[in-house]
Amino acid sequence: MFCPQCGSTQNDELKFCKSCGANLHALRQIMASRDVDGKFDWNKTWVADMFRSGDDAVKQQVEIERLQGKTTEMKRQSEIKAGVITSSVGIALMILVFVVMNGIIAGGRISDAAVEILSRLWIVGVLPLLVGAALIFNGMFVSKKGGTQLPPVESADTNELNRAPEENYLEPAHTNQLTEGIPFSVTDDTTRHLRSKPQ
Secondary structure (H helix, E strand, O other): OEOOOOOOEOOOOOOEOOOOOOEHHHHHHHHHHOOOOOOOOHHHOHHHHHOOOHHHHHHHHHHHHHHHOOOHHHHHHHHHHHHHHHHHHHHHHHHHHHHHHHHHHHHOOOOHHHHHHHHOHHHHHHHHHHHHHHHHHHHHHHHHHOOOOOOOOOOHHHHHHHOOOOOOOOOOOOOOOOOOOOOOOOOOOOOHHHHOOOO
């Protein structure tokens, strides 16, 4: 048997590796208990996510956002930011295409029909500009009105965190180690009772 830690060859009867001390007996047990005839589960793949119904996909997305702590306001801000970025890309694309096409036209080696096409090619930047403007509009006005969100799933952990503190809770410990008379560590004065015994 090969040791998985150091790679040396070891006798099959040994419980521990002679070279590095790895537990070979536990490794043999894990290898023996492995499910060799295990079937492939399609429900744990991206294919299952692709065929999931719309309601299940929405519920899963809401649960993921809840676990990540995303609020409606954070999503609105992200949408507005994405709109600004997309609009900026559209404007930059229009300027770039306009400058490059005018440079090609200024070269003078193209026909009049090509000049007509190239001089109007900057319009391709209008599409991302309009998409960005739509995202900004949606983030500023539409999402603000329709900000309904499914209520967060309450669990025992969140109930415990949101609960008001009770009066019978312990006071916080005073951890100032510079106070006189208090030992500086947990192990200080642990053998004091041994010194005080008469012999």
